[in-house]
Amino acid sequence: MVTAKVWVLKKHFEGFPKPSDFEMKQVALANLKDGELLLESVFLSVDPYMRPYSKRDMKEGDVMIGTQVARIVESKNPAFAVGTFVVANRGWRTHFISDGKDLNLLPAGWPESLPKSLALGTVGMPGLTAYVGLFEICKMKPGETVLVNAAAGAVGSVVGQLAKIGGCKVVGCAGSDSKVAYLKNIGFDEAFNYKTVASLDEALRKASPDGYDCFFDNVGGEFASIAINHMKKFGRIAVCGAISQYNDSVPQKGPYIQIPMIFNELSMKGFIVSSWHNHREEGVKALLKWVLEGKLKYHEQVTERFENMPAAFIGMLKGENLGKAVVKV
Numbered sequence: 538m539v540t541a542k543v544w545v546l547k548k549h550f551e552g553f554p555k556p557s558d559f560e561m562k563q564v565a566l567a568n569l570k571d572g573e574l575l576l577e578s579v580f581l582s583v584d585p586y587m588r589p590y591s592k593r594d595m596k597e598g599d600v601m602i603g604t605q606v607a608r609i610v611e612s613k614n615p616a617f618a619v620g621t622f623v624v625a626n627r628g629w630r631t632h633f634i635s636d637g638k639d640l641n642l643l644p645a646g647w648p649e650s651l652p653k654s655l656a657l658g659t660v661g662m663p664g665l666t667a668y669v670g671l672f673e674i675c676k677m678k679p680g681e682t683v684l685v686n687a688a689a690g691a692v693g694s695v696v697g698q699l700a701k702i703g704g705c706k707v708v709g710c711a712g713s714d715s716k717v718a719y720l721k722n723i724g725f726d727e728a729f730n731y732k733t734v735a736s737l738d739e740a741l742r743k744a745s746p747d748g749y750d751c752f753f754d755n756v757g758g759e760f761a762s763i764a765i766n767h768m769k770k771f772g773r774i775a776v777c778g779a780i781s782q783y784n785d786s787v788p789q790k791g792p793y794i795q796i797p798m799i800f801n802e803l804s805m806k807g808f809i810v811s812s813w814h815n816h817r818e819e820g821v822k823a824l825l826k827w828v829l830e831g832k833l834k835y836h837e838q839v840t841e842r843f844e845n846m847p848a849a850f851i852g853m854l855k856g857e858n859l860g861k862a863v864v865k866v
């Protein structure tokens with residue numbers, strides 16, 4: 538019999554998550570029935586969505602939500618061989634049983650040399666978010682100017698590079714000078730540290746005096762309220778995330794954005810990547826191709842050991858990650 542380690546939400550978050558909000562437990566797994574598989578998590582993802590979704594979708598005592606790259610270690614299902622790697626959405630746990638229906642194989646042609654953890658980041662849900670947000674929501678065109686915040690993160694770093702691949706000028710911002718240096722290294726035309734600029738308004742104007750055609754917003758809040766005034770006529774805004782607000786114990790009251798919306802006849806559309814599942818196969822295939830061609834660079838913030846999941850999650854929310862944050866079990 539296999540004993541799994543799991544992290545449960547011991548107490549709903551209030552403000553930033555704290556280590557004491559989590560509790561690690563052991564769960565004895567039953568022997569496999571016909572058609573079942575035993576899997577071990579190899580890499581686990583920590584993502585911002587877990588913070589707001591935990592309040593909406595979880596009750597105290599539930600296993601933390603999340604995805605993993607897992608390896609099949611025992612199989613009573615002829616459709617899946619031992620040693621196969623998959624992406625699953627089974628939460629923060631070291632081992633789990635599946636009937637195979639909730640498993641996604643890695644994209645065909647995944648070379649042995651490519652870290653499988655990328656299936657949680659650049660060639661997975663965050664990469665797909667960037668792909669859908671740019672091509673389907675912003676509908677970026679060559680020669681346009683794209684702005685992206687949280688630009689050194691899992692989604693933002695892909696947004697900037699896909700926009701370069703798409704022939705655009707790209708402006709990004711992040712919360713440290715080392716992240717800004719990384720952005721320039723992966724091809725951003727302009728990048729700045731939003732925490733240290735004297736004025737965000739001035740920094741946005743200096744980076745692109747003519748303004749922005751597309752704004753890929755990962756942050757929301759005050760940043761979005763200022764950035765919207767730098768949009769060009771008929772600009773498009775992909776409302777991807779609002780991480781500046783997830784950890785608020787008291788909701789922020791931002792300035793209204795309707796006037797520039799109306800004056801510049803802007804398009805602004807919220808989206809959730811999982812609603813665009815019909816673009817998943819084409820998107821993951823394109824992302825893998827660009828990575829293998831060296832056109833799409835990646836960086837992973839790898840935290841070792843399952844016991845360190847809460848620290849990895851809290852660190853990501855505080856901006857300690859460069860690129861996709863993953864935990865190596």
Ligand SMILES: NC(=O)C1=CN([C@@H]2O[C@H](COP(=O)(O)OP(=O)(O)OC[C@H]3O[C@@H](n4cnc5c(N)ncnc54)[C@H](OP(=O)(O)O)[C@@H]3O)[C@@H](O)[C@H]2O)C=CC1
Nearest residue numbers: 585690691692711712755777778779780781808809810856
């Ligand atoms: N709509 C959808 O389907 C999806 C939406 N998202 C959203 O995209 C955004 C980025 O996600 P992801 O790439 O996975 O995460 P990241 O890898 O970018 O990690 C989060 C980053 O957000 C930045 N951040 C944290 N707090 C603030 C703040 N108060 N103000 C500005 N920046 C902040 C930090 O970087 P920094 O150093 O720059 O501050 C941190 O590293 C999130 O809002 C997430 O919810 C992600 C996936 C799917």
Ligand SMILES: O=C(O)CCC[C@H](O)\C=C/C=C/C=C/C(=O)C/C=C\CCCCCO
Nearest residue numbers: 585586589590593604626662777778810811
């Ligand atoms: O590829 C897979 O199968 C894994 C899917 C994992 C994940 O569940 C899919 C989508 C993730 C979406 C993330 C969305 C965001 O980050 C946006 C976050 C918050 C928006 C506001 C939520 C308010 C809740 O009350």
